[in-house]
Amino acid sequence: MEESLEKLQYLHAALSEILRIGSPLLVRHPVGWVQRGQGDLVVYIAMGRMESFWGDDAQVFRPERLIDEEGMYRHESPFKFTAFQTGQRICMGKQFARKQMKIFAAVLLRYFRFELSEKSKEINYRTMITLHIN
Numbered sequence: 001m002e003e004s005l006e007k008l009q010y011l012h013a014a015l016s017e018i019l020r021i022g023s024p025l026l027v028r029h030p031v032g033w034v035q036r037g038q039g040d041l042v043v044y045i046a047m048g049r050m051e052s053f054w055g056d057d058a059q060v061f062r063p064e065r066l067i068d069e070e071g072m073y074r075h076e077s078p079f080k081f082t083a084f085q086t087g088q089r090i091c092m093g094k095q096f097a098r099k100q101m102k103i104f105a106a107v108l109l110r111y112f113r114f115e116l117s118e119k120s121k122e123i124n125y126r127t128m129i130t131l132h133i134n
């Protein structure tokens with residue numbers, strides 16, 4: 001099982017690209033250096049789409065940006081790929097979440113074919129704390 005999941009490098013990149021482009025808006029709590037009652041706000045969705053980090057096509061869904069020359073997933077610094085944060089508040093379920101996403105996606109893509117119910121309809125986002133498809 002672990003070995004099979006390890007082989008799914010492109011899927012890993014595609015799921016990561018979803019997290020990059022669709023990360024939520026997140027309010028963080030004081031971590032020591034701010035005054036009591038204050039908080040810091042990290043706008044992940046903006047960071048995930050910054051051209052200074054990700055280049056001119058930052059708004060484009062392109063999993064290949066996270067694949068290296070050998071076809072392996074390219075690990076980015078967590079200060080650049082911020083979906084799971086880093087340091088003291090790093091997501092404790094990061095590996096678990098990644099594994100679950102991979103298993104579900106692999107099973108769904110193996111047994112189902114996905115297509116839009118209304119092909120001519122334009123797809124837009126519904127901006128919420130997480131990014132929904134409208």
Ligand code: HEM
Pocket residue numbers: 019028029082083084085088089090091092093094096097098
């Ligand atoms: C794609 C799925 C997930 C994403 C994008 C995600 C993202 C994050 C982020 C950004 C934080 C830091 C929050 C902060 O700055 O205060 C965090 C914290 C945390 N996450 Fe996740 N998470 C995911 C799934 C999970 C899962 C499945 C678990 C548990 C099985 C989990 C457990 C935790 C815990 C316990 C913390 C708090 C860590 C701490 O403050 O010490 N997460 N997560």
